[in-house]
Amino acid sequence: MALSVVDLYRDVLPQTNCGDCGFSTCIAFAGMVVSDKHPLDGCPHLTPAVVERCSQELGVQYAAGKWTKRDLAEDALQWAIERSASMNLADLPDRIGGILVESEAGPALKLPYFSGHILIGVKDIKRLDGTGLTRWEKVFIYNHMAQGGIRTPTGTWKGFEAFPNTVSKVKTMAGEVETPLAERFHGRLKDLVEAAVGIGGLDVTGRENSADAAFRFHPLPRVPVMLLFWDDDPVDGFGAAAKLLFDETVIDHLDIESIVFLSERLRQMLCDAADETNGLRT
Structure with a gap:
């Protein structure tokens, strides 16, 4: 039996994101x-028997050129769709918010x-x-549907690193989100505000924060996000910094990767x- 990325992730790997x-x-x-064709035994949590069995299956599909250079975004999306497939639309308003409506394609959930x-x-x-x-947007929305959380936000904010099982993703959060925001908006506080x-x-x-700018966003009704931004401070020698905070209930509604x-x-x-704003100005 061939092993796709989703099959390997779902049925073989521990899904701990331990790194x-x-x-x-x-x-x-x-x-x-x-x-x-990265060696499967690179995961130290698999037994030799599992590695041997799966390596044989992988060898067959490698030889056939099957699924090499897969589109990871598409795999992640298909996995998220599969996770949410059993969700009943009628049950979602009580869990994640929104209202049921009738669209051209049939029943739908209208969600802020x-x-x-x-x-x-x-x-x-x-x-x-x-x-x-985007496909990545659909990934975290489908995963939100499938996560099963029902808690409403409490207003207790935490940094990403304060949540369980985030060790392997803290660098990603800093390198792909917080540092780029600091670099993009340093010395441009007005641009950030707008x-x-x-x-x-x-x-x-x-x-209740000391940031030069702080904004609360509601990407989804039960998933608020707060951005804190400190601009350059030449006097004290501090560079610009950005920090995202999440309500303590966020892991009820989204997995870490989402x-x-x-x-x-x-x-x-x-x-x-x-x-876009700067483009209009020029």
Whole structure:
């Protein structure tokens, strides 16, 4: 039987994202095994028997050229869709918010998403205006549906590193989200403020925080995110810094990897909004 990235991740690997294999997540390791013929025994948590059995199956598909250089975004999306397949739309408003509506494609959940809305249907997720979402956006939305959380936010904020099982992804959060935000907006505090407001952020600067700018976003009704930003301080010798905070209930609603995907999307939206505003000025 052939082993896809999803099969390897779901049925063979421990799904702990421990990083012991040298990759940040189990699905990243699975992708390298399937597409780049990375040795399966690079995961130290698999028994020799499992490695032997799966290596034989992988050898057959390598020889056939099957699934080499897979599209990891597509694999992640298919896995998320599979996770959420058993969800009943009628049960979602009580869990994640939104209201049930009748769309052109049939019953759908109309769910607030940043400053707009999305429609979650039986077969797809789209913005209310009919435009599509990126695959990574769909990944964390489908995973949100499948996670099963019901708690409402408590208002207790935590840094990403304070949550369990985030060790392997802390560098990703810093390198792909927080550091790029600091670099993009240092010395451009006004640009950040305008961009944050433009995508629906609520200004909470000075409310129990010492940041030069602080904004609370609601990407999804039960998944708030707070951005703290400190601009350059030449007098004290501090460079610009950005920090994302999450409500303590976030892991009820998103798995760790989806939190990173959501954070990367927020960074992208802020940078795009700032670029668009600057383009209009010029």
